[in-house]
Amino acid sequence: MTKQSFALTITVMTHIWGPALVRISGDESVAGQILATPGGGVEFKFPERMVMIANHQIYTDWLYLWWVGYANRPGMHGHIYIILKESLKYIPFIGTGMMFYGFIYMSRKMATDQPRLAYRLNKLKQKKIDPSGRAYFDPMWLLLFPEGTNLSRNGRKKSSQWAEKNGLKDPDHVMLPRSTGIFFCLNELKDTVDYVYDCTVAYEGIPRGKYGEEIFGLASTYFQGRPPKSVNLYWRRFRLADIPLNDQKEFDIWLRDQWYKKDALMEEYLKKGRFPALTGGKTEYVETEVKTRHPWEILQIFTVVGTAGLLWHNVRKFLSTIAAKVGVMKISLVFAAMKSLDETLSVIQLLLNPIAGNDAVSPTQVGPSFSVGKPSYGILIGSRVHHQSKRGERRAISRCASKSGGAARLWSLAAPFRVDIDKTTGIRTLCVK
Template sequence: MDAEGLRQRPLRAAENVSHPDMAEKHVKPGLHTEVLRTMALVGYFLVTCISLHVFQFAGVPLYWNHKDLYYAWMAVSKQCFGLLIVTLTQWWSPTVVRVSGDESVRGQLRATKDGRLETRFPERMVLISNHSIYTDWLYLWWVAYTNRNHGHLYIILKESLKYIPIIGPGMMFMSFIFLSRNWASDKPRFQHRLRKLKASHKGPMSGTRGELDPMWLLIFPEGTNVSTNGRAASKRWADKKGIPDLRHALLPRHTGLHYCLEELRGTVDWVYDCTVAYEGVPRGQYGQDIYSLRGIYLQGHAPKSVNMHWRCFLVSSIPSDEEAFGEWLHQRWLEKDNLLESYMVNGRFPADEVKDGGAGHLECVVKPRHPLEFLQMFVPLAALVSIVWAVRRMWFWFMVKVALLASSA
């Protein structure tokens, strides 16, 4: 795929970068260190999440008065949460991220001299990925940040997650799509949410020149992460279909993704596919058993490296017939399984050549563009508090004036 025609910022040529921030060794912290890490991380996370949630609630009246501004308001809150993910990973779980792609993404991947990843992906796309461990979506949100699309990421996830205090309602404000895995009840809600993603607004976070709003729709076709239960379910599905099970990924379910593409057809040109692998997971074992959320962030047991391989497909080249689409997706997952096998054997994914815009193998770190960028997360709430304070002051002086007029009368 040629980068020409994708409305994005210009990038310089790709270059391979090794950076001193990319530490490979892990030393397990003591109890005292873990307690301090936990207190600092939980404090930072909760304060930021509560601030953003208050900001979201404050924007609710805009839904009935100024919908363009409402959607921009929520996009800002999502952008701030994406920045929260980046800083959490940088400060509490730094790791090397090795990125490569095939020729379809030539000219769209670049590492900067200070070790950051910059991408030049389209503003609207459907993003699919294998699902190894619970943190997959965090690293994919970081990739959206490298594309300045972190305020426009939409994730399809299981319905039970919306009941998590603060985080669940916050994701609902962000217009994430929750599914119960019962297609009869999911389909109407799914259709409603997808049709909203075909809208165009005029707010400051919307598409330019009347174009459709930016959107990255993330779906994991496997439906769950690779685990003992997931592996067993994949094997049962393979036996039912009379096909071999995969070695490293789970067999994908095509119904949800097919429905997405059919609903969005004509408004989305690209499907981007990311294959994710984590260093330090032995053959035959599962990443979720080695890299838990608690271990990664509270104990500092980050993966030795996170490895990503990117490729993309024109939606117009993907079959619209559901049965043919199911076979198309199955073939892509067979290729993905071979990519994961190649990673197990060689310790890295294949890469496009370093010429004519090819990136080769890039080594990057998860960090913001500027060390003080994290302060942006508190700007919306600070602005809201300032407005409330100003209104209260105006009201106070208005009441004083009324009282003076009444007393003089």
């Protein structure tokens, strides 16, 4: 599924299972860039390359900001890159999807994160040349949350302790931002990006002194019918040329000042139930909801999924035909013990016959991993019974990996099988039909 299709999927999921009013405003720096459209929609006129920063209230902040990319003209939902804490990649479906779209996961240890970050940013700032010889950069929205995590009791406590330790003012409604990561990003991208867009996010239904993560989780929003009553977004824009990027200490002060202003905006929201009105716009607020622009766009999701399904069906049919001609393939299983995290022993090495020749090199174990000398070898990482027919045939789905010449390969094995055991040697032979 493409990044655009995944964003559409998230938009449709939110519209159906987590509907909420979205109220949008901003200061004079974004005047004329947030427009109400006929039919109750919104159109953003943000640039094709920018860095976006925001306070982090709940786990789903980034979903609403990704939708802003969809509502932008030109659409940017296929060109957004989000810097997230590493634990989020384990969220079912959503986390898996993000791993394939160039999102950047951070451990919040700069010594570990900086090489990873530098690698990704280098790709995002590469200059391209079109057929006419004109230089250009690919569209890109880079979204990051300088607080490092969503607002919580524990996070709020740590932020307060940090403020006291360093003699800083402690904000009431946000956490003090971490400047190292964003300072690095802006310096890496400053020659290819002109603006930083800042969004202050607030949700209706979070009482003063309470924490959004305790009220609006993924489960409550999408599966229990308890989304926020409204999502409130307040936008500001800064020129990179006006941000002190030559001195880390000056940048720290600048970023903290922006977070103190956010804190004041949050206080106004809690008192009045909304942010300040849109400055210089035709309306004070643009009110809409997370939805697709046209109903037929939902078909794009099923088109991609359907095409992938048809391709997989044809590939399996082709492989089944080949297997039928070749006959029964025997796979010798040599059991090798490896201590896993849960103290179980479960790794199995696979030797494919007759593919393996006499000169094939046996796998060698190094710590918790295996290296493989020939592509005819592999490791059975995991398997489960997928089907049990009336004739007693079983179908296994196994993930196998091998290395040859430094290049790793990953493939799947799905076929009826039986296991024969040699009583003398104890060697198991897996016969795949």
